[in-house]
């Protein structure tokens with residue numbers, strides 16, 4: 143699929159360029175039993191993501207974006223339907239270190255340095271010490287935090303903390319990156335820069351990325367595929383394959399193609415609203 | 419610094435003043451009895467008659483005799499300077515200048531408060547270590563095991579509602595009949611009092627990590643043990659030290675209570691001995707020694723806390 147040939151880092155899983163989807167959801171339903179009765183968080187969600195795609199999930203809050211990501215991560219179990227990750231059930235995929243998860247809050251441990259935080263999953267997964275150090279160095283460079291390894295989280299800005307948490311998710315070479323509104327708590331300026339960096343990171347690492355956002359420009363700017371969702375019950379109302387090229391300078395956001403995609407997303411969101 | 423010193427000083431002075439005032443009516447009856455025996459003129463009739471009069475009336479009507487309440491041999495309430503004198507005599511006086519003191523013999527005199535404080539300190543520390551370890555273990559069990567979560571806490575609460583003064587002699591007698599004597603019974607009573615704050619604090623501390631941090635651990639397929647070691651335990655450190663400060667003070671109280679029925683050394687033994695022989699100054703001196711010891715131990719915990727948190731990278 144990817145024409146840009148820079149697949150140096152993509153061979154880790156070596157399943158690579160086959161057509162088999164990395165994430166395959168077919169008719170996934172999830173009902174939460176709450177005190178106020180059942181809540182249908184996901185209704186008949188079907189979605190196929192191939193290797194190296196950047197997929198954004200956009201929709202009003204409560205439409206099940208987080209829930210879907212958590213299903214992929216095996217943090218929730220669908221009530222019915224079929225969901226595979228790298229061809230495995232999500233729980234197996236988790237144990238095979240298929241994905242790194244980035245939450246809205248950086249969630250760095252205050253008692254560990256930045257390097258210590260990034261090392262944490264490596265310790266748990268039993269990497270040898272020397273390799274831990276090498277990997278920490280590598281991902282720190284990748285997110286542009288080289289030299290900050292010995293700092294403590296409170297010494298870093300919010301944007302830098304979030305970059306560190308992305309580095310932590312990248313450290314063990316999972317080939318899927320799950321990100322739930324990672325920049326939601328940051329201001330617009332920092333967010334723009336991090337979006338650009340994330341795009342270049344994605345281009346370099348070829349990670350299949352699932353990215354939840356509230357922002358239409360962010361979704362259009364980053365994605366090869368945009369999934370529009372609507373609430374009550376949480377469902378997919380539109381799936382848009384972006385016609386934008388993979389190489390995206392920031393000012394692409396003024397181009398007619400960009401605006402056309404943004405328009406379609408907005409239409410999809412509105413349609414979801416009217417139906418209810 | 420000056421901001422804290424002044425209010426503290428004011429409170430101390432107020433307490434001292436109140437204490438001196440209180441010593442006069444507290445001691446007036448014995449003062450008058452002694453004065454009468456020495457042939458002085460005493461207002462208020464004979465000793466039995468004086469029992470029916472209020473202490474303040476006796477003070478006001480015998481203004482010349484009353485101040486002797488600050489310098490009695492065996493006062494009911496010793497004045498502050500008498501306690502300080504006793505404290506000095508039974509520490510520095512005994513150890514430095516005494517025939518059986520440390521300077522002369524190279525060993526602490528068994529009549530000195532330093533020796534007895536050492537006896538108490540030993541049992542307190544052993545009891546504290548047992549109690550703190552038990553508290554942490556119980557908390558870990560409560561957090562990881564649903565059955566323990568439901569069952570342990572009610573018993574822990576009940577255990578603390580039984581008056582320790584009633585329980586201590588039983589523990590000592592039972593252990594004694596099993597051949598266990600000396601430091602251990604006291605340490606057990608001390609542990610009995612100190613495990614509880616540690617359980618309560620540690621359960622809260624181990625549950626301090628939020629759902630997101632636990633989820634993160636789960637995405638890395640971390641085991642319960644790894645989550646405990648790398649997340650729950652470090653997150654609980656501030657809670658741990660808060661409860662250790664309470665626990666070490668409770669340990670000291672437990673040890674002293676455990677020393678009361680045995681009378682083989684320790685500050686508790688000194689307090690009880692003082693009350694047998696009417697040596698109130700000795701009771702008060704032992705009491706102050708216990709307070710000093712408690713302050714030192716709590717300060718030590720605070721110091722350990724600061725050291726630990728700094729080593730963990732928490733901003734100073």
Ligand SMILES: Nc1ncnc2c1ncn2[C@@H]1O[C@H](COP(=O)(O)OP(=O)(O)O)[C@@H](O)[C@H]1O
Nearest residue numbers: 174176181183202203204205206207208209210
């Ligand atoms: N653990 C849960 N228990 C009960 N209801 C939940 C739970 N998690 C999410 N929900 C409900 O499921 C719906 C979808 O939630 P979520 O996936 O968090 O939405 P989004 O991330 O799109 O804002 C909401 O109505 C939410 O209240």
Ligand SMILES: [Mg+2]
Nearest residue numbers: 207208209322
């Ligand atoms: Mg959400």
